[in-house]
Amino acid sequence: MTERTHVGTVEDLHASATRMTGLTDFGVDDYTEALSVLLESYDRDEDLTPFGSKISRVFLRGALVARLLSESAWKEHPEHATSRSSGRSSSPDCHARAPLPCTASSRSTRLTRASRCG
Numbered sequence: 001m002t003e004r005t006h007v008g009t010v011e012d013l014h015a016s017a018t019r020m021t022g023l024t025d026f027g028v029d030d031y032t033e034a035l036s037v038l039l040e041s042y043d044r045d046e047d048l049t050p051f052g053s054k055i056s057r058v059f060l061r062g063a064l065v066a067r068l069l070s071e072s073a074w075k076e077h078p079e080h081a082t083s084r085s086s087g088r089s090s091s092p093d094c095h096a097r098a099p100l101p102c103t104a105s106s107r108s109t110r111l112t113r114a115s116r117c118g
Contacts, residue, residue, distance in 0.1 A: 004050060006053060010039065013057070025075070
């Protein structure tokens, strides 16, 4: 039996995350194209060992599981979309849910998020 040396496809990872959680709503489909490019890059550019392939798959599946759980929680508790500091309602698609520590990179991230989430 040959060990897996590829990470998988978007569909494989979605199916695996769905099996783990029993959830199917991944939210807005604004990530699958980039995920597909990443997976193609793994296949084309990386010479992954079976262990490296497994670890990469676990990390990516974990991100999809987190996305499923987050989407489920937003649906169950839409009131959490209200910002405590301003009382303004923000979209669940806005990923600025918790304050970031102040660093140069977090400042630019906050500016990007602010422009999306207004």
